[in-house]
Amino acid sequence: MKVKVKKLPHAEDLPLPFYATPGSSCMDLLAAVEGSLVIEPLKRVLVPTGIAIELPEGLEAQVRPRSGLALKYGITVLNAPGTIDSDYRGEIKVILINLGEEPFLLQRGERIAQLCFCKVVKIEWEPTENLSPSERGEEGFGSTGGKV
Numbered sequence: 001m002k003v004k005v006k007k008l009p010h011a012e013d014l015p016l017p018f019y020a021t022p023g024s025s026c027m028d029l030l031a032a033v034e035g036s037l038v039i040e041p042l043k044r045v046l047v048p049t050g051i052a053i054e055l056p057e058g059l060e061a062q063v064r065p066r067s068g069l070a071l072k073y074g075i076t077v078l079n080a081p082g083t084i085d086s087d088y089r090g091e092i093k094v095i096l097i098n099l100g101e102e103p104f105l106l107q108r109g110e111r112i113a114q115l116c117f118c119k120v121v122k123i124e125w126e127p128t129e130n131l132s133p134s135e136r137g138e139e140g141f142g143s144t145g146g147k148v
């Protein structure tokens, strides 16, 4: 499936997001920051990616963290998974937070997060007073046992 993508002027020298391997579910998003920036512990930053896209209706994109950054440095996507609506035409940006103990140096062009594309199911509410019974009923939040 083809999706329109616009490279923004501040990212002209950067490659488009890409699948790192043929079997990757997500494309890696690159940091289109000027030079570099430091993310201090417990601080969050809005990182530009230098691209805007036009999704066909019925598709959304999700911004997910990269496990390597999370494990090695405590860097993650604060609002994971970030939602990119099909009618959004602005720059895709990533809200990163540093949950590690050390300041993190982020450099231009580094892979900061990943983007996957998903089908969206739209529903219509059918208001009712009666929901059908089920084995679980109203139980949840650890009700099936185990450690929690």
Ligand SMILES: O=c1ccn([C@H]2C[C@H](O)[C@@H](COP(=O)(O)OP(=O)(O)OP(=O)(O)O)O2)c(=O)[nH]1
Pocket (backbone or CB within 6 Å): 063, 079, 082, 083, 084, 085, 086, 088, 091, 092, 093, 094, 095
């Ligand atoms: O990680 C993200 C999350 C969102 N967006 C952009 C695309 C998305 O379509 C738009 C709105 O996102 P969301 O619905 O999550 O934010 P909101 O706080 O509900 O804002 P709005 O009232 O604009 O919908 O912001 C990003 O670029 N990156």
Ligand SMILES: [Mg+2]
Pocket (backbone or CB within 6 Å): none
């Ligand atoms: Mg919204």
